[in-house]
Every structure is written in structure tokens, then in C-alpha cells.
Amino acid sequence: MKLKQLIRLSLLISFLLSPYIAQQACAIQTAGDILSLGDSLLSTNTDSASQKKTKKDTVVQERSINNIIYALQDYIITTNHINKVLERDIDTLELSINLPTTERRLDLVRNRLEERDNDINLRYLSALKNFTNYQTRQLAQWKEKIDAKDYEISAAKDSLRKIKNDEILNLSIKDPETLPTFQNLLSELNTRIKTADSLYLNQQLILAGYQSRLSRAIIEINDFKEEIEERENILERALFNKEVNYIWEPKSVETKKKIWDVISHSYLINRVILSGYGEVNKPTHILVFSLVILAFLWIRYLLRHIKSEKEFSEIILQRTRFIPKHPFSSALIIILPITPFFYRSPPVILTVSVLALMMIVTTILIRAIVSKKVFVFWLIFLTIFIVYSLSNLYIETAFEERWSLFILSILSIALGYHIISSIRNSTLTHPKYIIFLIQLFLIIQGLSAFANIMGRYSLSKILGIAATTSLMQAIGLYVFVLVILEAIYLQIEMSKKSSKDYTAYFDFQDIQEKVQKIFVFIASAIWFYYLAVNLTVYDYIYANISLFLSEERKIGNSVFTFGSVLTFIIIIWISAIISKYISYFAEAKDQKLAANRKQRLGSSILLIKLAIFTIGFLLAVTAAGIPLDSVAIVLGALSVGIGFGLQTIINNLVSGVILAFERPIQIGDAIEVGGRSGVVKDVGIRASKIQAYDGSEVILPNGDLLSQHLINWTLSNKRRRIELIIGVAYGSDSDQVESILTVILEREGILKNPKPNVYLQNFADSAVEYRLLFWVNDFDTWVDMRNEVMKEIYKTFGKENIEIPFPQRDLYIKSMPDFPTKNSPKTDSTGDSRKKEEN
Numbered sequence: 001m002k003l004k005q006l007i008r009l010s011l012l013i014s015f016l017l018s019p020y021i022a023q024q025a026c027a028i029q030t031a032g033d034i035l036s037l038g039d040s041l042l043s044t045n046t047d048s049a050s051q052k053k054t055k056k057d058t059v060v061q062e063r064s065i066n067n068i069i070y071a072l073q074d075y076i077i078t079t080n081h082i083n084k085v086l087e088r089d090i091d092t093l094e095l096s097i098n099l100p101t102t103e104r105r106l107d108l109v110r111n112r113l114e115e116r117d118n119d120i121n122l123r124y125l126s127a128l129k130n131f132t133n134y135q136t137r138q139l140a141q142w143k144e145k146i147d148a149k150d151y152e153i154s155a156a157k158d159s160l161r162k163i164k165n166d167e168i169l170n171l172s173i174k175d176p177e178t179l180p181t182f183q184n185l186l187s188e189l190n191t192r193i194k195t196a197d198s199l200y201l202n203q204q205l206i207l208a209g210y211q212s213r214l215s216r217a218i219i220e221i222n223d224f225k226e227e228i229e230e231r232e233n234i235l236e237r238a239l240f241n242k243e244v245n246y247i248w249e250p251k252s253v254e255t256k257k258k259i260w261d262v263i264s265h266s267y268l269i270n271r272v273i274l275s276g277y278g279e280v281n282k283p284t285h286i287l288v289f290s291l292v293i294l295a296f297l298w299i300r301y302l303l304r305h306i307k308s309e310k311e312f313s314e315i316i317l318q319r320t321r322f323i324p325k326h327p328f329s330s331a332l333i334i335i336l337p338i339t340p341f342f343y344r345s346p347p348v349i350l351t352v353s354v355l356a357l358m359m360i361v362t363t364i365l366i367r368a369i370v371s372k373k374v375f376v377f378w379l380i381f382l383t384i385f386i387v388y389s390l391s392n393l394y395i396e397t398a399f400e401e402r403w404s405l406f407i408l409s410i411l412s413i414a415l416g417y418h419i420i421s422s423i424r425n426s427t428l429t430h431p432k433y434i435i436f437l438i439q440l441f442l443i444i445q446g447l448s449a450f451a452n453i454m455g456r457y458s459l460s461k462i463l464g465i466a467a468t469t470s471l472m473q474a475i476g477l478y479v480f481v482l483v484i485l486e487a488i489y490l491q492i493e494m495s496k497k498s499s500k501d502y503t504a505y506f507d508f509q510d511i512q513e514k515v516q517k518i519f520v521f522i523a524s525a526i527w528f529y530y531l532a533v534n535l536t537v538y539d540y541i542y543a544n545i546s547l548f549l550s551e552e553r554k555i556g557n558s559v560f561t562f563g564s565v566l567t568f569i570i571i572i573w574i575s576a577i578i579s580k581y582i583s584y585f586a587e588a589k590d591q592k593l594a595a596n597r598k599q600r601l602g603s604s605i606l607l608i609k610l611a612i613f614t615i616g617f618l619l620a621v622t623a624a625g626i627p628l629d630s631v632a633i634v635l636g637a638l639s640v641g642i643g644f645g646l647q648t649i650i651n652n653l654v655s656g657v658i659l660a661f662e663r664p665i666q667i668g669d670a671i672e673v674g675g676r677s678g679v680v681k682d683v684g685i686r687a688s689k690i691q692a693y694d695g696s697e698v699i700l701p702n703g704d705l706l707s708q709h710l711i712n713w714t715l716s717n718k719r720r721r722i723e724l725i726i727g728v729a730y731g732s733d734s735d736q737v738e739s740i741l742t743v744i745l746e747r748e749g750i751l752k753n754p755k756p757n758v759y760l761q762n763f764a765d766s767a768v769e770y771r772l773l774f775w776v777n778d779f780d781t782w783v784d785m786r787n788e789v790m791k792e793i794y795k796t797f798g799k800e801n802i803e804i805p806f807p808q809r810d811l812y813i814k815s816m817p818d819f820p821t822k823n824s825p826k827t828d829s830t831g832d833s834r835k836k837e838e839n
Helices: 002-026 031-054 058-087 093-115 122-164 179-237 259-280 282-309 313-318 327-342 348-366 372-392 399-425 434-453 457-495 505-534 538-550 562-592 604-624 628-644 647-662 702-707 734-744 779-799
Strands: 552-555 558-561 670-673 676-683 687-692 697-701 710-712 720-728 757-763 768-776
Touching: 058 122, 058 179, 093 122, 093 179, 093 259, 122 179, 122 259, 122 348, 259 282, 259 348, 282 313, 282 327, 282 457, 327 348, 327 457, 327 505, 348 372, 348 457, 372 399, 372 457, 399 434, 399 457, 434 457, 457 505, 505 538, 505 562, 538 562, 558 562, 562 604, 604 647, 647 676, 647 687, 647 697, 647 702, 676 697, 687 702, 697 702, 720 779, 734 757, 734 768, 734 779, 768 779
Parallel strands: none
Antiparallel strands: 552 558, 670 676, 670 710, 676 687, 687 697, 720 768, 757 768
């Protein structure tokens, strides 16, 4: 009776606890959770079996039966979750669509490699290398997804296997009251185990099929890579070898293929490569398109804002040549030069397409600003560039185009010489480096023609493509820099709060000179990169430089690489550039706010500089991988140096920080220190710069600014008191003089509060002196006001016949007796000269 009640109680408890158990089972989401749950159940079940074997008393046996029932219920819940995992379909939609396409592309490339073994050129091998690289990345992503799913179902299978190995499934219970419950639970568990086995087998078959296809494709691509590298090495070594006859000899190579066959085959392969690369890089396409739209919207916003809110919008827009007339083309030219850098290992067809679009946009932009003759030259070069670009896309060596490329080389050389002669004979301004670029073009194109003559066809083609592409790209990058400078200028104008304010012409030129260097450097880096790519030496240069920079070197016990040193230097250099330009624009803003000292940054710019340098130094140390203990050693050595001979430098540095916090001087303040006076132009870390009134620039150490007596005429305000001493002759009417001086001081520009004053100052030797004291509101105008007052006093005293005395001296000349000489006239006995002269 007790046993029957205990079983009923256990079933009731299990029924009440079943929602909690189901909730815990649903919380298991990963294969690792399934394994842990299976292990916990097995440990419980093992305890139950051991209890059943070792303890045979009634109480222990009753507990074992309860544990068995609980275990079966938990197993049912676990297998239910396992079945849910195994029933979950694999997301193979992308794989099922794209994998067959990838396999077809690989088959096509393999057939081309096998069928046209001797005709594949170096440029095509480079394109194939890029093709294999991005296809490898795509296959790796798919394989990672399949492997993750395989691990998930394998983990579920392991948990299922542990359940199947449990001895509970082989137990037989003879108790008539417990037996029905046990059998029902066991039957349901077995049914779910069979379902799980079936689902697992189905999933394994699907995964095995995809894994097999992916593995086969990856192996095939790896074989392609090895073959491509081998052929690249062969072609690179043979690049300077003679391929065809000298140009004056009869043909030595007879081919049955036609140029149109080469074009059609090249079109097919390039389409395959571009479509495959486009599918992999759809997010990058969206990013580039978004950047173009954002640049266009930014430019339109600038133009609308300036036209609608600026009174001098015509003057502002007249300083720009590209953006107002072609806003969308300007947006394109800003993004296109950097577009290939968003892609990883872009194929030749993509690079050529972007560059061709860039040349079209450049043609649109320069059409209105160059002469008709220059534009004709541009169109001729553009035609030559298009021919070379199309030839650059050939996947096979086509000797049939040898003569056409040779004629293009000769035409390009003649045209280049003509352009240089026209530039040198012209008085018009031209881009700074245009002659250098054309001379470089002539050198490379001349080498191309010479290589063609000597039968080095592949080398000739590479040099011709590199020469033409580099020249055209340089001009496009030049326009790219000009458009960016215009956009920055318009942004500065738009940021001005007043509708009447606009940048003066000289400030406009100064801004362009300051900013231009950064973008010229960026454009030069892009140009050098593509020149190396077009000459097919980029991989060689990159590999050797990377090896040189990454090789570990030792000095004593210290290990370093030149790469870490270069990283440290570059970050510090970039910090210096950022600090310089932030300082420049902050100073320009301070000059506009010269009347309001509180709104100026002033010496606080020094704190910004220090913050930038500090952040840059920490980033440089981190990026270079320099241990902090090494930095501590350097700082310790620096402290020793300070103790021996750097006290003055450190004093100036600390003084600079004090100046930044206390702000006794600001940029734009008129000061006097150490007998020198001028306007503060810069508060540096070690020294400050003062623009003297004579035009010279005085560099004062910051320590001198704190240790010497400093007069700041504009610390609190820009008002200035002027003192004049005016003398009149004795006998002048003092009331009249004071009245005249008082009236003169009541002019515009002289402050009424404090009011001007006239005092009788002194009775001097030759004049009665009056002292005039008056104030002006702006320190910058006190000299002009002093000049106006003195001129007015001089004119008024002349009209009123008031004499302004000046020092006078009477000179008395006493005659001296003449001394007799050999030729002098005779004198009488009294010593007087026979002939007297009056003085």
C-alpha cells in the first residue's frame, strides 16, 4: 500500500514539475547545452543503477524507481529538443544558388588554362590570382557555415548516443502498478530516438554533399594558385627575353587565331571574373555608391546655403571653377580615385572600369577651364588611353596588335614633346608638376617603343600601358585635389555666421596652400601605387619591403623591427601634422574674434597641441609594440639629462604649460616684454612668437615671458590712453590754448568716458607745456588717432597765431689771427695782416 501511494505521489510531483522541466529544456540552444544536459542525466541515472545494485532494502529500491521515471521523462524532453535541432533546415539557399555558378567559373578557368597554355599573358595571370583570392574567401565562408552546422548536429548525435547507451532502456520492471507508466515512457523515448536517428542521417547526407563539393572546389583553387604562381615566375623571368622578331625582320610567329577571337575570349573571362567578384563584394558596392550620394548631397547643401544666405555669394562662387557648374561630377571625382582601395584584391577589369569613369568625369570638369588646343590634346591622349585600356584586358598574347601599339607609342612621344614645347613657350600658368609627368611619360613610352623594336612585345605592352595610364591618372588626381580644395573652401564660407562675412583673397590663398599639401601627398601616394601595379612590380616591392620591415633585429638584449620604428615615426608625424593644422585654423578663427578676447582660444591652443602629441605618443608606443618598461627607462634617462643640462628647455616647456592654464597672454594680444613689443602670433610648447611692429618676428622662450616684466595692453580690454605734451610760447593766452585743445579732443574716436583732460604741465626753458590725456577704444587705432589730434593742433594753432616755440641758439664766431707762412703776405710790426678779412 505504501509503495502504491509513493508511486502515485511521484507521478503527481512529476506532473507538477513538468512545465519547469520543459522550460529548462527549451532554454537549451546550443550543442554544448545538449551535451551538458546528457551528462547530468547520465550521472543521475548511474547513481540510480548503482543504488539498485548495491542496496536492496525497500526504501532505497523505491527511490531508484522514482529516479528511473524522472530520468525517462528528462530523456524524452532532451530527445524532443534534439529532434528540433535536427529538424531545423540548413540555410543553403545562398549556397545552392552560388556554388554551382562558382563551379562553372572554375571549370571555365580550368579549360582556359588547359587549352591556351602558351598564350596566357602576365596581366591575365594577375587577374586570375585575384579571382582565386576572392573565390577562396567566399568558399571559406560557406565552409565555415557548413562546418558549424555539422558540429551542431554531431553534438546532438553524441547526446543521443549517450542516452541510447544508458542501462535504463534495458531494464525490466515487474511491479504491476509501475509497469504501465514505465513502458509508456520507454516506448515514447524509443520512438523519439528512432526519429532522431532518421533526421540525423538525412542531415548528414545533405551536409556531406555540400562538404564534398566545397572541399573539391577549395582543392581546385589551391591547385590554380600553385599553377598561377609557377607561370607568373616563368613569365616574369622571360619578360626581358626576345619573344618575336626584330621589327625590321620578317615575322617569326605565325598564329591562326584572329584578334576578334582574342577579344571575344577576353570578354568572356573578364565578365566571369567581374560577375563573381561583384557577387562577393555587394556590401562594398553599396558603400561606394552611398559615399558618392553623400558627397553629392554635401556639395548641393553647400551651394544652396551659400546662394541663399550669403550676400557675397557671387564673389565666393567665382573663386571656384568646378563645383558650381558640375556638382555631381565633382562628387564622383572625390570618390573615384579612392574607390579601388575599398576592395580587396580588385580585378583588372574593375580597376580599368573605375579609371575609365574617372577620365570621363575629368573630361567633363576640365572642358570649360582649358583652351581649345589643350582640350584637343587631352582628347587625343584619352583615345590612346582607351586603346591601351582595352588591350590591357586581353587574356591572351596577341602579337597582331604589335604594330598598332608601336604607332601609338610614336604618336604619344611626338605629342608629348609638342606639349612640353608649347608649355615652355607659353606665358600662361600650368600645373606645377606637369612637365615632370610628361617627361616621365616620354621616358617610359620611349622604353616601350624600344622594347617593341627589339622584339620584347610583353615588356613593351606593359610599359606602354603604365606610361599612358600614369599620365592620365595624374591629371585626374590633380583635378581631384582641386575639387577637394574647393569643397573645403565652400565649407569654411558656409560655416561663417554672418551673411556678410567672406574670406579675403589672401586668406583664401593661404588656406589653399596649407590644406593642399595633405591632399597632394594622398594623390601622390595613389599615383605611385598604381604606377607600381601597372608596371607589375607592386607585389615584388611589397614583399621585399614587408620582409625588410618585419625582420627582427637586435641591439644588445633589445629586439625590434624597422616596421615598428616606422610605425612609431609615422604616428608621431601624423600627430604633428594634425596639431599644426588645428593650430592654424584656431589662430585664423582667433583673428576674426580679435575684438572679443573671451571667445578666443588663444594660448589654450597649446593644451590642444599637448593633448594631440600625448595621444599620438601613446598610440605610437602601443602600435609599435614598445614595452612600457622600455619607455620608463627612456624617461629615466631623460630625467638624468634634465639634471645635467636640459634645465632651460624643461623650464620653457613647463612655462608653456603655465601660460596655457593661466592665460596671461593670448594670440592677438599686444604686449611688451624685455624691451620688445609686438602682437602675439603663436604660443608654442617651448617658445612663443611675437610679430613686432616693424614686421620682424621675435621668438621668445616661454620662461622669459614668466620671469620678466610683461606688459599686456589687451589683457582686459583693448582701450588705450594717449598722452601728448604740447608746448606754446611764453605770452600766449592760456585760456585760449586750453579751450582750443579741449575742442580738438571732442572729436569722434576719442572716448567720452573717461573724459579727455588738458593740464598745464610745466614751465620749460622756452615753452609753456600742456599735458593732454585721452582714451581710444581700440588699441590698434591709437597711433592713427594720435596723428589726427597732433595735425589738428598744428593747423589750429597756425590759424589762431599761437606760436609753437622751438629751441634756439645764437652762434658767435670770433676771428683768429693768421699765422705767417712761406707764401703769406708780410705783416707789420703790430702783427696785423696787410689785408684784413671780415667774418
